[in-house]
Amino acid sequence: MKQLTTIFLLLFAGATLLQGQSDFVVNGSATEIDGCFQLTTTVNAQVGSIWNEQLIDLNESFEVAVELFFGNKDVDGADGMVFGLQPISTTLAGNGGTLGFDNVQPSLGVEFDNFQNLDFGDPVFDHITIIRDGVLNHNLPEGVLAGPIQTNANNPNVEDGTFYPIQISWDAVNQQLSVYLDCELRLTYMGDIVNDIFDGDPMVFWGFTGATGGLNNDQRVCLSYTTLLDGLADQTICLGETVQLEASGGVSYQWQANETL
Numbered sequence: 634m635k636q637l638t639t640i641f642l643l644l645f646a647g648a649t650l651l652q653g654q655s656d657f658v659v660n661g662s663a664t665e666i667d668g669c670f671q672l673t674t675t676v677n678a679q680v681g682s683i684w685n686e687q688l689i690d691l692n693e694s695f696e697v698a699v700e701l702f703f704g705n706k707d708v709d710g711a712d713g714m715v716f717g718l719q720p721i722s723t724t725l726a727g728n729g730g731t732l733g734f735d736n737v738q739p740s741l742g743v744e745f746d747n748f749q750n751l752d753f754g755d756p757v758f759d760h761i762t763i764i765r766d767g768v769l770n771h772n773l774p775e776g777v778l779a780g781p782i783q784t785n786a787n788n789p790n791v792e793d794g795t796f797y798p799i800q801i802s803w804d805a806v807n808q809q810l811s812v813y814l815d816c817e818l819r820l821t822y823m824g825d826i827v828n829d830i831f832d833g834d835p836m837v838f839w840g841f842t843g844a845t846g847g848l849n850n851d852q853r854v855c856l857s858y859t860t861l862l863d864g865l866a867d868q869t870i871c872l873g874e875t876v877q878l879e880a881s882g883g884v885s886y887q888w889q890a891n892e893t894l
Contacts, residue, residue, distance in 0.1 A: 656862060657683040657840065658723040661733075672714060672733075672843030675704070682786070683854065684723035684840035688738045689861055691718070691827050691835040694805045697789035697797070699841075699858040703747055704757070704850025705794035711748035711848035713759075716801055718826075718837045733842030737767035739831050743801055743812055743820075744769055746785060748848065756781055758789035761812055761823045764782050765830050779822040783812060785861070792850055798857070816871035820846075 659665065663672045663681030672681035689695065697716070704710050713732045716815050717783040719725065719740035725733075730750050734742050744762040744770070747757045754771035762769075762779035768776020784791045793796060800813040812820045827835045839861060856862075 680840040680844045688836040697801045697859045699797040700855040702853040703792045710792045710850040713746040714843040716743040720876045733844040759785045759791045
């Protein structure tokens with residue numbers, strides 16, 4: 634199984650991290666495999682998406698921790714994935730070069746793009762961009778909220794057969810969206826997304842899209858932990874950090890870490 638360098642502590646004995654894959658609507662080429670969602674296989678012109686069937690309230694903070702697998706084809710691999718927020722439907726999926734998220738309006742997306750589309754102004758390295766309204770063309774400033782920035786600070790290529798721990802956090806109080814890779818902050822955006830993007834309506838669907846075009850890759854999403862599914866007051870820490878456990882009302886206490894930690 635994959636080795637995580639990020640540890641997620643669940644402070645409720647016997648609770649499950651996720652309610653199960655049945656919470657998601659699976660579209661197009663996407664399928665459930667090995668406890669993850671495979672959005673695309675190594676076949677050209679595929680589009681897959683998963684959308685959670687429950688609307689979430691952006692007036693509340695959330696945290697999504699996943700492992701993303703971008704495949705193992707670099708020069709001949711494409712195209713990438715998007716973490717998306719949109720109020721429209723749980724069946725959305727676009728086309729290859731736009732990662733299955735083109736022209737979704739209104740929307741906010743975290744784009745993980747692994748192919749350089751010169752006509753879109755893409756950088757040469759695999760990159761992350763925070764976008765709005767399904768505009769993945771970086772030549773159009775109305776679509777780019779933050780980025781692009783190299784996905785992995787230590788390697789311009791993430792199509793290397795590695796599962797990458799990704800964390801996406803929305804701080805509703807400070808109106809800040811943050812994207813981390815392996816506990817390292819990669820990109821942030823600060824803004825009133827409820828009013829500026831969603832016209833005052835905070836209720837949206839969340840999920841992932843992925844696509845291939847003239848080239849392809851095996852692209853997967855593995856859910857590690859999200860407050861959007863279990864809603865427990867959890868603590869997220871990185872390797873080497875600590876968290877204080879608290880309890881009251883008893884005489885003696887015992888805590889034992891889950892075997893998957």
